[in-house]
Amino acid sequence: MKQMSQNLTYTVERFTADVSAKDYIERFRNVDYFVELCRKCDNYGKRYGCPPFEKSQLDVIDTYRQVWIMGIKIVPDDPTLPLSAANDLMSPVIGEMNAELLEKERRLGGYAFGFVGKCPYCGGAPCRRIEGKPCRHPDKVRPSLEAYGFDMSKTAKELFGLEIKWSDGVHIPEYLTLVCGIFH
Secondary structure, eight states: OOOTTTTEEEEEEEEEEEEEEEHHHHHHHHHHHHHHHHHTTTTTSSTSSSSSOOOOHHHGGGGOSSSEEEEEEEESOOTBBBBGGGHHHHHHHHHHHHHHHHHHHHHHHHHEEEEESSSSSSSSSOGGGGGGGSSSSSTTTBBTTTTGGHHHHHHHHHHHHOOOOOOOOOBBBBSSEEEEEEOO
């Protein structure tokens, strides 16, 4: 579907898969490895959607039987866009998908995992986790699958046939890939 944001035009492709929670956890999860990668990020321990999490929070997914996974491929019309344009391309898509995830979470009675990155709900205000205060939007903020130790490259490739592309440090990649899901 062709879309436009900040005078940028792009196409969005959606992919979905339903898998058993047990299978997804066994095949795609490596908590020690991926949480260690999260530890290198400036947001580690500073945002409610980021690790570290209590063991009981990590174990909650073991109570679910199914996982609905959604992949999003954002293909810009202009392949020479600077890396700084990535957020302008992703923000409206993330907003739509977060709303869809929360609604689907409510309907399925599960737990959603959103997109990695800056919280879209606090309008740029610092996360209250830094101050040890409660989240302003606990009804909306969800961790990413990565934050719970899931391999997004493997998920995108094996479930959707998508290779996650990386920037050369100057330009956005050929396409951007987002992966989210709901344990239910």
